[in-house]
Each structure stands twice: as structure tokens, then as C-alpha cells.
Amino acid sequence: MTERQAADEPTTGLRERKKQRTRDALLRVALELFTTRGYEHTTVDEIAEAVEVSQRTFFRYFASKEEAAFAVQEMVESRFVAELLVRPARERPFTAMRNAVLYSWNTIGEAIEAVVPVELHMRTYLMIESTPALLAAHLRRSTELEERTARIIADREGLDLDADPRPRIAVAAFTGVMRVTGRLWGQGGDTSMESIRTLTELYLDHLEPALAADWRAPERTPGVPGTHGV
Amino acid sequence: MTERQAADEPTTGLRERKKQRTRDALLRVALELFTTRGYEHTTVDEIAEAVEVSQRTFFRYFASKEEAAFAVQEMVESRFVAELLVRPARERPFTAMRNAVLYSWNTIGEAIEAVVPVELHMRTYLMIESTPALLAAHLRRSTELEERTARIIADREGLDLDADPRPRIAVAAFTGVMRVTGRLWGQGGDTSMESIRTLTELYLDHLEPALAADWRAPERTPGVPGTHGV
DNA sequence: CACGCTAATGTCAGCCACTGACAGTTGACA
DNA sequence: TGTCAACTGTCAGTGGCTGACATTAGCGTG
Incomplete structure (x- = not known):
């Protein structure tokens, strides 16, 4: 040396x-x-x-x-996993996932900048969403992340992932909504970090009532749907 | 002539x-x-x-x-869409999707057989799930179907798909669970039509409580999770 | 029934992603 | 400074896929 x-x-x-x-x-x-x-x-x-x-x-x-196109995305995902692992045990599964996403976005910016300009990454994300071949790859990667997430959630709750379907079900619904959020964010004009953050909170808060509610009856829960117009 | x-x-x-x-x-x-x-x-x-x-x-x-690999799948999907379109208006969104899936499986078998043996199609499905490149394509196709479904649901409910996020959210959660079901069916040993049917009903019934419940408290809703062991 | 039209197919050349094999170059370290 | 190992370049080849053009073969007409 x-x-x-x-x-x-x-x-x-x-x-x-x-x-x-x-x-x-x-x-x-x-x-x-x-x-x-x-x-x-x-x-x-x-x-x-x-x-x-x-x-x-x-x-x-x-x-x-393809791998080059997802290099930065890779970083973002591991950040989410890291954040999920340190969520306090008292949080319920859905809350823990929600918070892990929101908290990880607080710090990911700098980590990205160390490799490429954040603005370039945003453009890259939009490109992925609008390129069929890459969208396919993106979805597959999401599925892999989903599996890891389900495993973590199952561990948190002390459940056997292969005997109890609930972790996978909850995670599937969660990531389903996250995907929709990402897509709508991409379609909207506002490509800022704040906008995706707001959208995420809004949509996740809508998941439960969206499944349970009678949509033709008056609204019964949070937020003000029908006014986001991204 | x-x-x-x-x-x-x-x-x-x-x-x-x-x-x-x-x-x-x-x-x-x-x-x-x-x-x-x-x-x-x-x-x-x-x-x-x-x-x-x-x-x-x-x-x-x-x-x-790739297109050859999905030719039969294509048929199955259009059958689901057709079934969803004729679901009675009184059914709630989630119920309509659920029933469309279950009903479409009643008749799809013969339609498949007209082209290839059903057994070959089952093997093909397993291959798709276990081949990364095809899995990616499968997920992308699912997303497209998801969008069509959301549009149909929005129409049923008389909602504007681009102003109200609830249709997409509900559909995302629904198809998320459907994907998990398909995957677990593939992993299990029973490749029969009945088994995927049973799994689907079971898992869909778990979605709502899975999101709302405190998993550490005693069970409060349907089925008997922890005993399916597919 | 011979004819022309056109759809279906074959042939060929070429692009691009990706890989294995082998040779050359250049840090690392004694 | 010389040896080793890592990194890189070159080359040849495979496989998916496409455009251009020639050839074959149903189809309807006179």
C-alpha cells in the first residue's frame, strides 16, 4: 500500500x-x-x-x-427497503410501507445527484414509463421489490409468508396504487418531487375507502377526490 | 364466388x-x-x-x-372484458370485477381448445411466469388490461376517469391481488382450473380486511387464512 | 380454361443486442 | 523494475427482426 x-x-x-x-x-x-x-x-x-x-x-x-436505464432506479428501490426495515414495530403494515416511501424520498435526492443530475433521472423515469420495452422491465422489477417487501412485512408481523396470504395481498394492493401514482405523476405536467409526494399521500389515503365504499353514496372519508386534476 | x-x-x-x-x-x-x-x-x-x-x-x-407466447392469453383477456361489460349495473365495482373473472372462466376452456389443447395453455402460463423476459411482457399487458378495466368501471359508475382517481385505485388493488393469485397458483402443484378458481375467491375475499385489520388482533372476517398451503 | 391480379411466401442482405475467445495494455505490489 | 492480474480491445458469431424484391399460388374474369 x-x-x-x-x-x-x-x-x-x-x-x-x-x-x-x-x-x-x-x-x-x-x-x-x-x-x-x-x-x-x-x-x-x-x-x-x-x-x-x-x-x-x-x-x-x-x-x-436495459440495465443502464435502470441503474438509478435501483438506488431508489434499495433506499425504500432500507427505510422500511427501520420503521417502528408499532406501525401497522400499511402505515409502515406508506411512511417508508415518504421518508425515503426525503434523502434520496442527494444520493442520486452523486451519480447523475436529479433532473436527468426524472427525465429517465418519464422515458421508462413511455417506452413499452422499459415499462415491461420496470413492472417486473417492481414485482421483485414487491416480493422483498412482502417478506419484510411478514417478518415484522411474525407471520409465515408461505402460509398466510395477507402480507402479499396487502403489499400487492399497496404497490398497485403506487404504480398508478407514478403513472399519473408522469402524465401530469408537474415533475417536481413535491407533486409526487402529494399524489402518493392522497392516493394511499383513498385505497381503503375506494374498496369498501358505495361510490354512488356521498363520500365518507379523507381528502377531496375529483379535484386533483394532475 | x-x-x-x-x-x-x-x-x-x-x-x-x-x-x-x-x-x-x-x-x-x-x-x-x-x-x-x-x-x-x-x-x-x-x-x-x-x-x-x-x-x-x-x-x-x-x-x-413474444407475441406467439401470448396469443392464447390474449383470448382469455378479451373474454374477461366481454364479461365485465355485461355485469349488471347494480353490482358494486369490486363485485363486478370479481364476478367477471369467475364467470369468464366458465366458458373460456372450449374457446382455447379450438386453437390449442388447454393443457398446453396451462403449461404456457407456467412458462410465462417463470421466464423473466415473458413475465415482464405479461405484466405490461396486464397494465394495459388494467387501464381498459378502469375505463369500464368508471363508465359503469358514471365517473370521469381523469378527474376521479378511485376507479384506477380500486382496479389497481384488484389486479394486484389477481397477479399474486396467479403466481401462487403457478407455484402450487395443482394446475387445475378449479384450484385457481378457489384461490381467486379466497384471496379476493381477503383484500378488504387485509388492508383494514390489525393483524395482531384476532381475525374478524371471512375464510381461514393460514391454512391454504397451496 | 387461360389470363391477369393480388395476396402469401421465399430469398437475401443488413441492423442491432449480446457473447465467447483471445490478445494487448496498464495499474498494483513485491 | 519486473511480474501478475485486472481491464480493455478486437474479432467472429448467434439470434431477433426488418425492408426490398422476386416467386408462387388462390381468385375472379373474359
Whole structure:
């Protein structure tokens, strides 16, 4: 070991740093091209060429073109999981999931910025939602996250995931609503962090009554549906 | 018009019949190969060769390899939509969806058999669920169906889909549970039609209480969770 | 029944995502 | 400074998919 390094901030070797730079560059360029010319109209060769590496190198950093598109999303999801794991045991399952989502959004911004501009990530999300192939991948990833979430919830409640269907059911309904929220947020004009936050709270609060209520009778619970007009 | 034809059973020309046979053959062979060697390990060339047509012809019948895998699923979904459209107006949204699913399964069997053996379709469904690329496509298709469903529900209730979030929320929760049901059915050993029917009823009945209940308190509603062990 | 029209199919060339194999280059570390 | 291992480039090849063009074969007409 030639160079000195702080104990809490391990200065990695040149090799590591170079790798990191290459990866960041590939990611940034990929997302930039994806969001401007469109995912399908961007070839891996173009990305590689812009970063001045071979196409083969791209595939050494990302298993697929698709994986590059989801690199940031990946971070967001692990943040949610981390937050869910530290939710106090007293919270009911649904509340815990709800809070985990809302709290994780408090801090995710900076983490993203360390890799790519947040604004680029927002554009990327919109692109994912509007590109069939990526939407499909996104949904599959959501399902995987759903399974992890169900497992965590089951553990919290001390239930056996394979014997009791309730965790999976609740989580399925929860993520279903989250998906709808994400989609409507994307369709609306306001792409800010606050707007998705507001929408999330609003919609989650509507889930229970939406299932139970007689919609033709007067409203009986929270919020003011019919006025959000995103 | 050279040949005579019954008014209610239009005997199509030779051309049409040939096309139909080619399509059926391609579909049957494709599903058979997919379910035996696996989707990824089956090339379009192999399918085409087995039916003795060119690869180009395959792509004239199916826009993609994927489309062939979902051809039957497509039928099942339109059956659900048709059933939902004729549900009596008095039924509440959730009940209408629930009944549409259950009723559509009463008759779909024969319709499938007209194209491929039902047993082959069941195997295909299991393959879709266990093949990542197809699972992704399946989920995307489900989302599209979800949107159509939400529109129908909104119409039934006389609501504006873009102003009132409740239809989409309820439908999202509903299809979320349906997806879980399908997955667990696939994981279980019983691949019969009855078992998926039973599971569906059971799980849908659990949705509402699953969201509202305090799981640590004694059960308060239907069924006997913790004993299904599929 | 021969004819032309057109739909269905075959053939060919080519793009693009992705992979394995092998060779060259360059940090890391003694 | 030299050796090792990691990183990268090059090349050839597979498989999904498409456009262009030639060929075949139902179909209706004279």
C-alpha cells in the first residue's frame, strides 16, 4: 500500500477510480441519449463511442442496455427497503410501507445527484414509463421489490409468508396504487418531487375507502377526490 | 364466388383456410417448443423449420417471438372484458370485477381448445411466469388490461376517469391481488382450473380486511387464512 | 380454361443486442 | 523494475427482426 488513506474514507486506487469514472460516464451518456433521441433509437455503439470505449466494455459494466436505464432506479428501490426495515414495530403494515416511501424520498435526492443530475433521472423515469420495452422491465422489477417487501412485512408481523396470504395481498394492493401514482405523476405536467409526494399521500389515503365504499353514496372519508386534476 | 356457403357459417376460401392452418401450426409448435426446451432456448428458425415455412413467414403471422407466447392469453383477456361489460349495473365495482373473472372462466376452456389443447395453455402460463423476459411482457399487458378495466368501471359508475382517481385505485388493488393469485397458483402443484378458481375467491375475499385489520388482533372476517398451503 | 391480379411466401442482405475467445495494455505490489 | 492480474480491445458469431424484391399460388374474369 503506497498511498495514505483516511480510515473512514478509503481512497481507492487509481484503477478503481478509473473504473468508477468510466461507469459514470457510460451511465450519464446513456441516459442523456436515451432521453433525447429515445431508448430504441440509441444504439449501444453510439453510447460506447461517445465515451470512447469499445462496445464490449459497455457490456462489461452493464449486463444489458436495459440495465443502464435502470441503474438509478435501483438506488431508489434499495433506499425504500432500507427505510422500511427501520420503521417502528408499532406501525401497522400499511402505515409502515406508506411512511417508508415518504421518508425515503426525503434523502434520496442527494444520493442520486452523486451519480447523475436529479433532473436527468426524472427525465429517465418519464422515458421508462413511455417506452413499452422499459415499462415491461420496470413492472417486473417492481414485482421483485414487491416480493422483498412482502417478506419484510411478514417478518415484522411474525407471520409465515408461505402460509398466510395477507402480507402479499396487502403489499400487492399497496404497490398497485403506487404504480398508478407514478403513472399519473408522469402524465401530469408537474415533475417536481413535491407533486409526487402529494399524489402518493392522497392516493394511499383513498385505497381503503375506494374498496369498501358505495361510490354512488356521498363520500365518507379523507381528502377531496375529483379535484386533483394532475 | 364459386362455392356455396351457409349464411351463418361462412366457408372461407382455400386461401383463408391455409392461412389459418399455418398460423395454428406455428402457434402450436411454438408453444410446444417453448414449454419443453424453454423460451430462450427456442429459436424462431426452429419453429419455422418445424412447420416448414421460412423464418420470414413466422414474422408475418406474429410481430415477435413474444407475441406467439401470448396469443392464447390474449383470448382469455378479451373474454374477461366481454364479461365485465355485461355485469349488471347494480353490482358494486369490486363485485363486478370479481364476478367477471369467475364467470369468464366458465366458458373460456372450449374457446382455447379450438386453437390449442388447454393443457398446453396451462403449461404456457407456467412458462410465462417463470421466464423473466415473458413475465415482464405479461405484466405490461396486464397494465394495459388494467387501464381498459378502469375505463369500464368508471363508465359503469358514471365517473370521469381523469378527474376521479378511485376507479384506477380500486382496479389497481384488484389486479394486484389477481397477479399474486396467479403466481401462487403457478407455484402450487395443482394446475387445475378449479384450484385457481378457489384461490381467486379466497384471496379476493381477503383484500378488504387485509388492508383494514390489525393483524395482531384476532381475525374478524371471512375464510381461514393460514391454512391454504397451496 | 387461360389470363391477369393480388395476396402469401421465399430469398437475401443488413441492423442491432449480446457473447465467447483471445490478445494487448496498464495499474498494483513485491 | 519486473511480474501478475485486472481491464480493455478486437474479432467472429448467434439470434431477433426488418425492408426490398422476386416467386408462387388462390381468385375472379373474359
